[in-house]
Amino acid sequence: MNPRPVPYAGLATRAVALGIDAVLSQASFLVGVALVGLAGSLVGDLRPQWLVTVLAGVGWALTGTFYFAGFWTVTGQTPGMRLMGVRVVARDGAPPHLGRALVRVVGLVLAIIPVFAGFIPVVIDDRRRALPDFLAGTFVLYAEAELIRREELASSAEVALATADDIDITGVSQQAS
Secondary structure, eight states, rough: OOOOOOOOOOOOOHHHHHHHHHHHHHHHHHHHHHHHHHHHHOOOOOHHHHHHHHHHHHHHHHHHHHHHHHHHHHSOOOOOOOTEEEEEEESSSSSHHHHHHHHHHHHHHHHTTTTTTTGTTHHTTTOOHHHHHHHHHHEEEHHHHHHHHHHHHHHHHHHHHHHHHHHHHHHHHHHHH
């Protein structure tokens, strides 16, 4: 049985997923800021203004980090990735653990900073890895490929189990005779 080639996610699919996730993470940040602003209007203004700016910047960074790292760690895909049918996996095929996900977030920022140049390797690399993937040791695959592979493994396990059952049944019937 020849194993199927692993379909790594391409640049366009990843770009659309990142765009969707950027909108969703920014929307969640804005909802949080609106709630804090509402509570602040009841209590009074926070002063000095530089503190407000620093807290807003830290909140923005934490929201994006928790959004991406959290989804990658728990399910292996963000909502945008789910919508586009892709998943990020570590070398063992499981979702990346928290450390890898945080490294991947740093790699994502570094890939975006120079006019998205960190994503150019996706076009060149045979496994379509970008800078975040190189740094974190991850791959972005189409989610269907993982399901097909699991089905193939399950069917081969069923065949092996059926063969083992046939042997056991034959052995039991011979011992009973």
